[in-house]
Amino acid sequence: MFSGRDLRSDFPVLHQQVNGKPLVYLDNAATAQKPRPVIDALIHFYERDNSNVHRGLHALSMRATQAYEGARTRVARFVNAADPAEIIFTRGTTESINLVARGLGGRLQAGDVILTTEMEHHSNLVPWQQLARATGATLRYVPVLGNDAEGGLDLAALDTLLTPQVKVFAFTHISNTLGTINPAAHLCARARAVGAVTVIDAAQSIGHGPFDVRDLGADFVAFSGHKMCGPTGIGVLYGRRSLLDALAPDETGGGMVVSVDYAGARWKPSPERFEAGTPNVADAIALGAACDYLDQVGRDAIARHDQALGKLAFEKLSALPGIRVLGPRGERSGLVSFAFADVHAHDVVTFADEDGIALRGGHHCNQPLMRKLGLASTTRASFYLYNTEEEIDQLVTSLRRILKFFGAGM
Numbered sequence: 001m002f003s004g005r006d007l008r009s010d011f012p013v014l015h016q017q018v019n020g021k022p023l024v025y026l027d028n029a030a031t032a033q034k035p036r037p038v039i040d041a042l043i044h045f046y047e048r049d050n051s052n053v054h055r056g057l058h059a060l061s062m063r064a065t066q067a068y069e070g071a072r073t074r075v076a077r078f079v080n081a082a083d084p085a086e087i088i089f090t091r092g093t094t095e096s097i098n099l100v101a102r103g104l105g106g107r108l109q110a111g112d113v114i115l116t117t118e119m120e121h122h123s124n125l126v127p128w129q130q131l132a133r134a135t136g137a138t139l140r141y142v143p144v145l146g147n148d149a150e151g152g153l154d155l156a157a158l159d160t161l162l163t164p165q166v167k168v169f170a171f172t173h174i175s176n177t178l179g180t181i182n183p184a185a186h187l188c189a190r191a192r193a194v195g196a197v198t199v200i201d202a203a204q205s206i207g208h209g210p211f212d213v214r215d216l217g218a219d220f221v222a223f224s225g226h227k228m229c230g231p232t233g234i235g236v237l238y239g240r241r242s243l244l245d246a247l248a249p250d251e252t253g254g255g256m257v258v259s260v261d262y263a264g265a266r267w268k269p270s271p272e273r274f275e276a277g278t279p280n281v282a283d284a285i286a287l288g289a290a291c292d293y294l295d296q297v298g299r300d301a302i303a304r305h306d307q308a309l310g311k312l313a314f315e316k317l318s319a320l321p322g323i324r325v326l327g328p329r330g331e332r333s334g335l336v337s338f339a340f341a342d343v344h345a346h347d348v349v350t351f352a353d354e355d356g357i358a359l360r361g362g363h364h365c366n367q368p369l370m371r372k373l374g375l376a377s378t379t380r381a382s383f384y385l386y387n388t389e390e391e392i393d394q395l396v397t398s399l400r401r402i403l404k405f406f407g408a409g410m
């Protein structure tokens, strides 16, 4: 096991003052900070190897191509994919989910069902709404258990919801608002039993613990590089090879065709089929460096560390007056959302910022869930490998100052 404190020297951005206080960065569910090896990988590429990939026979192009395809192989190993061709580079989770949703369009029709859950981020919700609208399919939701219950999915409801009409089951692995860890392998197995294709939104889980697409039995998995210590602008769609080869490409153009004439074109197989145009070479390579970094720290250890901080924060925050802390009391991920009866989330974030603490306040792209919970917004603290128990104490101290200022809940 490592201590968050030991890793902080790897992250240059953490060593600064904000509003005259040492930065306490607790907005990791929005985006994670980048360790030196990831920054160095970007610098190295642009200083030494920058060139377009797949098209050149000169030295730089060959080096760039090798590094780019090496990153694909690295990511494949990171998620235990059977074949690097199952890894498609995208801009991030949102683009990955859109790519699957649009690609599956031709296979759905009226009478079919797309199943998702009530706890989805808008990025794993709106694309399915659009697909339902375009195909006449019906969108159904697995309920989230009651207002003050544990914030888990109502698994008993799957008995009636998972019918042979369900063609796609798309669900989040970890809720970015509740901190719930969904039983992804179980959900994939249940979906498979009725012949439904599974799409896992792994945005909040991928960098926070071990992740094995084959153990999970997942058909498609979407994630973002920037939430796992990698750069922004790069993400991944994992797809089971047989499914990818049957998926229609979303974008067409250079690099994804075998041959073109004035009458039409023929597609290459995956992954090129889904990567039209010049890809995001540098960020893909730096994502490979992020995989190296996380594996070097140890993903089991990261999971234990992040979940321990999530649990501790849940306990300490629950003791504050007038607070409602969302999500499961037991096992939970390393993030905690909360709402005060008398203080608006945006005021909490602004006050915490004065103390050098970065939080997030709002609906977290979970508007339907917020409405169901009877809330307009929450404040969220989200932890990662460089965070410490002392930072949770600093958060609690700051929150007490805020409550005192507003004379709230005292």
Ligand code: 7TS
Pocket: 029, 030, 031, 092, 093, 094, 095, 121, 123, 124, 172, 174, 175, 176, 201, 203, 204, 224, 360, 364, 365
């Ligand atoms: N799915 C989940 C579960 C997420 O938490 C997010 C981003 C996305 C999808 C979209 O990822 P993107 O990289 O394509 O934007 N979540 C958040 C958040 O909670 N606060 O800011 C972004």
